[in-house]
Amino acid sequence: xxxxxLTISCFGSTAGAMHGDAMSGxxxxxxxxxxxxxxxxxxxxxxxxxxxxxxxAVVIGHRSSTAIxxxxxxxxxxxxxxxxxxxxxxxxxxxxxxxxxxxxxxxGRTHKFTIPQGKFSLSGYTSTTDPKFMRNDIGFKIKILPDxxxxxxxxxxxxxxxxxxxxxxxxxxxxxxxxxxSEIFKFQQQWTATMKTTTSIPLTVIYK
Numbered sequence: 180x181x182x183x184x185l186t187i188s189c190f191g192s193t194a195g196a197m198h199g200d201a202m203s204g205x206x207x208x209x210x211x212x213x214x215x216x217x218x219x220x221x222x223x224x225x226x227x228x229x230x231x232x233x234x235x236a237v238v239i240g241h242r243s244s245t246a247i248x249x250x251x252x253x254x255x256x257x258x259x260x261x262x263x264x265x266x267x268x269x270x271x272x273x274x275x276x277x278x279x280x281x282x283x284x285x286x287g288r289t290h291k292f293t294i295p296q297g298k299f300s301l302s303g304y305t306s307t308t309d310p311k312f313m314r315n316d317i318g319f320k321i322k323i324l325p326d327x328x329x330x331x332x333x334x335x336x337x338x339x340x341x342x343x344x345x346x347x348x349x350x351x352x353x354x355x356x357x358x359x360x361s362e363i364f365k366f367q368q369q370w371t372a373t374m375k376t377t378t379s380i381p382l383t384v385i386y387k
Contacts, residue, residue: 246277248373248380251301253282253294253354256387261285262349263293263386267342267356269369280366281358286349294340294352295330296386299323301342302379304371314344315360319367323354323382 249272255265262285269278285293300323307318320341327336337352344363345355356363373380 246369246372247271247376248277248369251380251382253284253382253384254387255282255284255293255385257293258283259287261292262287264348265387267354267366269366278366278369280356280362282354283345283348283357284350284354285352291349291351292330292333292337294323294354294384295328295332295337296384297328299325299328299382299384300379301382304374310346312341312343312346314346314356315363317344317360317363317367319343321370324379
């Protein structure tokens with residue numbers, strides 16, 4: 180029985196060492212080890228415990244150095260006058276799309292406007308068990324900067340905007356991830372890996 184991610188990492192390191200490409204081999208071995216322990220409880224880098232599914236193991240097996248995020252684009256359309264919905268797209272340093280995550284911002288309430296269009300940056304990572312920032316048992320918060328930011332649609336400054344898993348298909352202006360558990364888990368793993376290499380990533384918000 181695998182009790183934590185460190186044990187899986189050891190299996191992955193052993194298998195990975197047998198490949199010519201060290202990084203590629205490592206993650207292939209990591210994925211093989213993960214697949215062998217489907218159904219076991221593991222602890223992620225954020226301290227939260229998950230039941231490893233075969234789908235999660237596939238995500239782990241495909242992780243590589245190209246999974247480091249270099250930029251993000253929230254591309255969406257208006258669902259009503261205050262809420263948008265679309266995808267948060269992640270790109271690596273070569274401009275290759277490495278992740279496409281269902282997302283929303285704002286809500287049907289007239290005073291809960293979507294995040295304004297423009298250029299931002301994302302920074303940090305905080306794990307949370309606050310239900311407001313959780314979906315499918317995964318919870319975290321990533322800061323959107325600058326803070327505050329002027330919103331011409333609302334005619335006021337916006338403060339404390341975040342990227343986080345969205346409990347419902349709507350937020351108070353944050354970008355909320357609304358995909359399946361495996362999709363949110365993949366973004367979480369990409370982001371925590373990215374934050375080990377830099378302190379912030381550019382975010383562009385575009386509405387169609």
